[in-house]
Amino acid sequence: xxxxxxxxxxxxxxxxxxxxxxxxxxxxxxxxxxxxxxxxxxxxxxxxxxxxxxxxxxxxxxxxxxxxxxxxxxxxxxxxxxxxxxxxxxxxxxxxxxxxxxxxxxxxxxxxxxxxxxxxxxxxxxxxxxxxxxxxxxxxxxxxxxxxxxxxxxxxxxxxxxxxxxxxxxxxxxxxxxxxxxxxxxxxxxxxxxxxxxxxxxxxxxxxxxxxxxxxxxxxxxxxxxxxxxxxxxxxxxxxxxxxxxxxxxxxxxxxxxxxxxxxxxxxxxxxxxxxxxxxxxxxxxxxxxxxxxxxxxxxxxxxxxxxxxxxxxxxxxxxxxxxxxxxxxxxxxxxxxxxxxxxxxxxxxxxxxxxxxxxxxxxxxxxxxxxxxxxxxxxxxxxxxxxxxxxxxxxxxxxxxxxxxxxxxxxxxxxxxxxxxxxxxxxxxxxxxxxxxxxx
Amino acid sequence: xxxxxxxxxxxxxxxxxxxxxxxxxxxxxxxxxxxxxxxxxxxxxxxxxxxxxxxxxxxxxxxxxxxxxxxxxxxxxxxxxxxxxxxxxxxxxxxxxxxxxxxxxxxxxxxxxxxxxxxxxxxxxxxxxxxxxxxxxxxxxxxxxxxxxxxxxxxxxxxxxxxxxxxxxxxxxxxxxxxxxxxxxxxxxxxxxxxxxxxxxxxxxxxxxxxxxxxxxxxxxxxxxxxxxxxxxxxxxxxxxxxxxxxxxxxxxxxxxxxxxxxxxxxxxxxxxxxxxxxxxxxxxxxxxxxxxxxxxxxxxxxxxxxxxxxxxxxxxxxxxxxxxxxxxxxxxxxxxxxxxxxxxxxxxxxxxxxxxxxxxxxxxxxxxxxxxxxxxxxxxxxxxxxxxxxxxxxxxxxxxxxxxxxxxxxx
Numbered sequence: 001x002x003x004x005x006x007x008x009x010x011x012x013x014x015x016x017x018x019x020x021x022x023x024x025x026x027x028x029x030x031x032x033x034x035x036x037x038x039x040x041x042x043x044x045x046x047x048x049x050x051x052x053x054x055x056x057x058x059x060x061x062x063x064x065x066x067x068x069x070x071x072x073x074x075x076x077x078x079x080x081x082x083x084x085x086x087x088x089x090x091x092x093x094x095x096x097x098x099x100x101x102x103x104x105x106x107x108x109x110x111x112x113x114x115x116x117x118x119x120x121x122x123x124x125x126x127x128x129x130x131x132x133x134x135x136x137x138x139x140x141x142x143x144x145x146x147x148x149x150x151x152x153x154x155x156x157x158x159x160x161x162x163x164x165x166x167x168x169x170x171x172x173x174x175x176x177x178x179x180x181x182x183x184x185x186x187x188x189x190x191x192x193x194x195x196x197x198x199x200x201x202x203x204x205x206x207x208x209x210x211x212x213x214x215x216x217x218x219x220x221x222x223x224x225x226x227x228x229x230x231x232x233x234x235x236x237x238x239x240x241x242x243x244x245x246x247x248x249x250x251x252x253x254x255x256x257x258x259x260x261x262x263x264x265x266x267x268x269x270x271x272x273x274x275x276x277x278x279x280x281x282x283x284x285x286x287x288x289x290x291x292x293x294x295x296x297x298x299x300x301x302x303x304x305x306x307x308x309x310x311x312x313x314x315x316x317x318x319x320x321x322x323x324x325x326x327x328x329x330x331x332x333x334x335x336x337x338x339x340x341x342x343x344x345x346x347x348x349x350x351x352x353x354x355x356x357x358x359x360x361x362x363x364x365x366x367x368x369x370x371x372x373x374x375x376x377x378x379x380x381x382x383x384x385x386x387x388x389x390x391x392x393x394x395x396x397x398x399x400x401x402x403x404x405x406x407x408x409x410x411x412x413x414x415x416x417x418x419x420x421x422x423x424x425x426x427x428x429x430x431x432x433x434x435x436x437x438x439x440x441x
Numbered sequence: 442x443x444x445x446x447x448x449x450x451x452x453x454x455x456x457x458x459x460x461x462x463x464x465x466x467x468x469x470x471x472x473x474x475x476x477x478x479x480x481x482x483x484x485x486x487x488x489x490x491x492x493x494x495x496x497x498x499x500x501x502x503x504x505x506x507x508x509x510x511x512x513x514x515x516x517x518x519x520x521x522x523x524x525x526x527x528x529x530x531x532x533x534x535x536x537x538x539x540x541x542x543x544x545x546x547x548x549x550x551x552x553x554x555x556x557x558x559x560x561x562x563x564x565x566x567x568x569x570x571x572x573x574x575x576x577x578x579x580x581x582x583x584x585x586x587x588x589x590x591x592x593x594x595x596x597x598x599x600x601x602x603x604x605x606x607x608x609x610x611x612x613x614x615x616x617x618x619x620x621x622x623x624x625x626x627x628x629x630x631x632x633x634x635x636x637x638x639x640x641x642x643x644x645x646x647x648x649x650x651x652x653x654x655x656x657x658x659x660x661x662x663x664x665x666x667x668x669x670x671x672x673x674x675x676x677x678x679x680x681x682x683x684x685x686x687x688x689x690x691x692x693x694x695x696x697x698x699x700x701x702x703x704x705x706x707x708x709x710x711x712x713x714x715x716x717x718x719x720x721x722x723x724x725x726x727x728x729x730x731x732x733x734x735x736x737x738x739x740x741x742x743x744x745x746x747x748x749x750x751x752x753x754x755x756x757x758x759x760x761x762x763x764x765x766x767x768x769x770x771x772x773x774x775x776x777x778x779x780x781x782x783x784x785x786x787x788x789x790x791x792x793x794x795x796x797x798x799x800x801x802x803x804x805x806x807x808x809x810x811x812x813x814x815x816x817x818x819x820x821x822x823x824x825x826x827x828x829x830x831x832x833x834x835x836x837x838x839x840x841x842x843x844x845x846x847x848x849x850x851x852x853x
Contacts, residue, residue: 019474023735105524309474
């Protein structure tokens with residue numbers, strides 16, 4: 001909650017702006033800057049749109065050269081707006097000076113436009129070199145940096161504003177928090193978040209070629225590094241805010257009480273997530289059986305794990321479930337699993353022929369491994385059938401239901417072809433009374 | 442296109458807001474004004490209170506005060522006013538007048554009979570330039586003689602008395618820079634400039650004053666040191682009896698020595714002529730960036746802050762030496778302030794056509810060269826005169842150098 005003094009400062013700032021805006025000297029300059037900005041922003045778009053319409057239907061020669069050159073030519077359009085704005089501002093300054101009007105605001109705006117131009121130049125280079133891959137770096141690094149620089153320059157050049165940013169907003173643990181402190185804290189935190197993001201990408205690029213066959217390890221290292229850097233960022237922010245170690249200890253004490261009561265489950269999940277990452281009990285890509293539901297571990301985050309079932313349904317499972325419950329994993333050390341396909345044939349069948357047909361059928365299935373080879377296990381003599389288990393090995397555990405279904409279809413065809421009867425239970429009914437009503441009339 | 446309409450809407454809002462000039466039926470004192478100052482701590486808080494009182498008397502006004510670091514105030518004022526976003530009033534020094542007038546950043550004040558009657562003539566002179574007045578005098582800050590009543594019974598009235606009285610145990614200390622140690626020029630002759638602003642160095646008392654200083658520094662009881670803070674410390678520690686300084690140090694010294702042990706008197710003069718320190722004037726200046734309506738409100742506020750009642754309040758609370766001539770400083774009630782007020786009456790002003798800081802710097806060089814023995818007083822004054830002529834671009838009719846003073850004489 002802002003204090004009365006900060007509210008008062010805000011009102012004061014509004015008063016100051018109203019004082020300035022009442023002055024024709026200021027009005028003229030602001031209107032000029034805004035008209036220039038609108039013109040600088042839209043005129044290139046209008047011009048390009050007009051040119052595109054004009055070129056439509058005409059044959060235009062393709063640009064030769066390497067890809068980066070073609071991308072560079074396309075990226076030049078990033079410069080149209082700032083360049084045009086700069087020219088318009090210079091012309092307006094020239095005009096204002098001739099009219100004996102002050103040009104301070106216009107003059108200051110040149111620095112901001114030059115920064116805009118520099119920003120667009122960097123963008124142009126990035127898009128020319130990297131193409132669309134530069135977009136996340138543009139959005140998450142360059143744009144925030146550009147906006148921050150603009151904001152800082154505006155504040156530094158406005159006397160009233162630099163007082164507002166130092167106005168006390170509230171006090172926390174004896175430390176007075178101002179807008180300046182909040183701003184620096186956010187900048188520091190953002191820097192660490194970006195650093196964590198970049199580190200994650202770099203680690204992935206370094207580790208993936210070496211440990212690509214162990215996606216869980218790569219994921220664990222990148223995730224832990226991300227949280228470690230983020231933790232460093234939090235510590236740095238606390239330093240920026242100016243909380244001393246004793247205060248931090250106090251916060252830690254308070255948090256531990258809070259954790260003990262309200263955040264117990266979340267913290268348990270968080271700790272479980274870290275243990276899972278370190279212990280590698282479950283990794284992304286693992287096939288697990290959770291209460292009879294088979295699925296593939298999709299994503300392992302610090303609070304919960306996402307499992308995608310064979311029905312393509314995502315299950316969000318709290319991490320502590322994996323540590324407190326028994327989980328069946330088909331891929332902990334190796335991905336090969338044995339699968340049993342029960343079947344029965346009539347007593348008239350030759351078991352050796354049945355074995356030969358069943359094994360040949362299994363061998364024809366693309367997902368059934370030849371090593372270990374399939375086996376037909378004679379399970380026993382049933383009430384009306386000879387019972388077997390066809391044991392086959394596959395290395396894609398998540399596809400067991402599909403393989404089982406395929407094998408049944410194939411066995412059916414093979415048994416029909418070789419006239420092997422698949423018996424089914426038969427019952428003789430002896431009706432003591434009422435049978436006469438069943439006679440046809 | 443939504444962006445376009447948003448921008449257009451913003452534009453319209455600004456124009457509409459900006460164009461809300463006062464309608465004809467608006468009360469005379471209304472509107473908003475912005476005041477900048479370099480005051481800090483309790484002084485700033487007290488100024489806020491005065492401004493608040495003004496707004497209570499004139500409820501349709503809203504005055505915003507902003508404290509800017511004193512050493513940045515002039516530069517920030519110039520930069521902001523050039524953009525049209527400066528304050529309507531600024532509390533500054535008379536040293537700024539030439540610079541701000543020539544940049545077109547302050548507006549002239551009608552030097553009507555009321556104004557002439559309200560303020561001390563030398564404060565008006567300090568704020569005059571090109572036959573116009575450029576600020577409302579608020580207070581004056583001439584150096585005067587602080588003395589420790591536990592070490593000396595009464596202050597010396599003349600330089601001869603001073604030399605007779607001081608000793609290693611009862612020293613006098615002051616900063617030998619032009620601004621702080623100009624006070625003896627008047628004792629030995631006319632000022633550096635005559636009433637028409639002509640640079641009359643030849644007839645001025647500067648050479649004799651520098652000679653006196655040069656000799657006096659050989660006395661164990663005269664301490665000349667450019668480290669003002671060190672001198673102040675010596676005085677607080679009661680290692681010196683006399684200390685030449687501005688009223689801005691009064692609160693600190695009174696707190697350190699106690700009201701009963703501290704005295705302030707006019708600086709020692711000659712047998713006939715009183716000491717004439719420079720007269721720094723703190724004044725309220727009005728910006729050229731303001732609209733007429735804002736300027737009218739600013740004028741009312743400036744008159745209010747410099748009226749006898751507020752001047753008296755500022756004197757009582759903040760030890761400001763009044764520039765308003767209707768406020769008398771009663772020596773029985775305010776003995777310390779009375780010393781400064783007495784000194785202010787004989788203080789002198791320099792014409793505002795001078796490039797002040799460069800002029801002071803040239804003076805400092807002269808003082809330094811003479812007191813360090815590099816130049817004789819006559820040579821030091823001659824070099825100073827030549828530097829000022831070059832700095833100001835004076836024609837032969839605008840100055841009067843001592844006989845034999847020329848560039849060649851200095852080079853020899």
